[in-house]
Amino acid sequence: MRVKEMADLAGTTTRAVRHYHRLGLLPVPPTAGRGRRDYGVEHLARLLRIRWLADSGLSLMEVAQMLDADEQGTDRESILCDLQSARRNIEERQQVLRVQADRIDELIAQVADGGVLSPLPTVLARFYDEVAVRLHDMEPSAWGGALEVLARERRLMMALASRGMIPASAGRFVEELDATERDACAQQVCAFAHLDQTDQGGAVELAQETWALALRHKESTLTVLNDLPDGALGRAVWNLVGVLSTVSYPLRIHRVFTGELLDLMLADPDFAAAIHHSAGEKRVVL
Template sequence: MRVKEIADLAGTTPRAVRHYHRLGLLPVPPTVHGKREYGVAHLARLMRIRWLAEGGLPLAQIAEVLAQDPGGTDRDSVLGSLRATREEILARRRGLQAQEARIEELIARVEDGEGLEPIPQLLVRFYDAVQARLDEAGLNARGLRAERQVVTALAALDLVPDSINAFLAELDSTDWEAGVRIYTEIARLEQLHGDVARTSAIQLAEETWEYTLRHRRAALAAFAGFPAGAPGRTTWRLTQMITDAYTGPAQHLYLNRFLKLLMTDPEFAVVLKRLAGDEPAL
C-alpha cells in the first residue's frame, strides 16, 4: 500500500502518517520502485496508534504504551498514564463521555493483566492459544499474524461486531480445542505436497464446515454482524490480506473449498455477498 492508501484506511492523512514516522511511533516501510510500500503490520500499528489517541492519550504516552510488552509487564507505568488521562477527561466531562468509557476499558484491561488491543478479549485469548500451539509444533504463524493484524485494524475502526464474542462464548472446552486444532492444521498444510496435500486440504475444509454447522446460529450472527456498504467493502478488502498471507497451494485449496461450502448454503451466501458489496436482489 502507498501512504495515501494506508492513511485512507486508517481515517487519517498522509501528513499524520509521516508525523508518526518522525516521532518513531510508526516504522518507516521499505522502498519499492522508489516509493514506500506499507504492509498489513504498518496498518495494524497505525490503527492502534489512532485507537489510543482517540481514547485521549497524548502521543508521548502512546509511545510509552507501545514500548511496553503486549502483556503489560510494567503495569504501574501504564496504569499511571491511563489514570492520569481519565482524570483529565473527567475534568472536561461535557462532550467527552465516549473518551471516558474508552479509558475505563483500557484501565480494566491492564488491571486484568491483558494487553492494550482493541479486539475482543475472548478473541485475544483464542489467538494466543493458537500461537502457543503453532510455536509448540514449530509451524509458520504468518497467516495467524496477518489475521490478528487485520482484526486489530477492523476493531480500531469499530467494525468488529459483538456477535464475534457471542460466538466464542458459546464454545465449550472441546469446541475451543477443536478450533485451535483447525488453525494449527491450516498452518501444517504449508508443509504438505502432492496427493497428501490435496486430500488433507479437502478433508480439513469439510471438517471446518462441520464445525461451522455445529454453531450455525452463532456463526451466521457473527457474519451478519459485520457492516454493509462502504464499511463492509473495507472489511472484505482487508480480509483478502489474510488470504494473501497463506502461500502454500494446499492452504489456498483449503480456503477455496471452505468458501465454496459457505456459498452453497443460502443463508451464509446472503451474508457473504452482502459483506462483499454484492447485495442480493429482493
C-alpha cells in the same frame, strides 16, 4: 502599564501578547521613555476581547476576521455565518471527544479485566492464548510452524479490530466453544501450518472440518456475519480481509483452503444471504 501587568490582568502571558502582535490582532503601543512600551486601557480591552472570543472556541484567524468586520460595522451576515460555522466545528470536536472517551472507557475495562492494551477484544485475545497453550501441549513435531500461523491470525484480527470491524458477537461465538472444540481449533491450526506438505485434497478436507465447526454453532456464526457493517464499510471489511489473508497466507494451497471454505459458506442460503448483505453482490475473495 507594562506588558506583563496587562497580560496578568487579562489572565494570559506576555508570550501570547507578543504572538497577537505578530498576527496583527493587537496593535503595538508607541514606545515610551527608555524604549519601553506603555499599554493603555484600549489595549487591555482589545486583549480581553481577543481572549473572550478565543475561549469561545474560535481560531485566532476567525477572531481577527470577526473583530475587523465588527469594528468596520459591515457584513454582519458574514460574522453570523462565521459564528455558526464555529459552532458546528465545536460540535464536531465534541463528538470526536465522546468517541475517544468511550474508547478510553473500553480500555479501562479491558485492562481492569486483566487484558492488555490492544484493539483486540479481551475475550478473543484469551482465546488465542488458550489455543497457544494447547499447541504447546502437543508434540513439538506436531505444532511446528503452528504458533506462527496463530500469530498471523491474531495480527489479522487485531488489524480488523483497530478499524472497529470486529463485532461484539465474535467474542460471544468463541465463548461458546467448549474444551473439545478448542482442542479441535488447535489441531486445525496445526493442519493449516502443514498444508504446504499436503495436496489439494488435504486443504479441501481441512476446510470441510472448519465448516463443520461453524455449522455446529450456525446461529452464533450467522450472528457475527449479520453484525458486520453493510454498504461501503461492509465491502471495505471484506476487501481488507481478502488483502490481509493473501498477505498472511500467500501459498496456492492456502488459497485452495480459503476458496473451498468460502464456497461452502456461499452454498448455504443463510450464510450466503448474510455474506452478501455485508459484502454486496460482488464476488467475494478470501
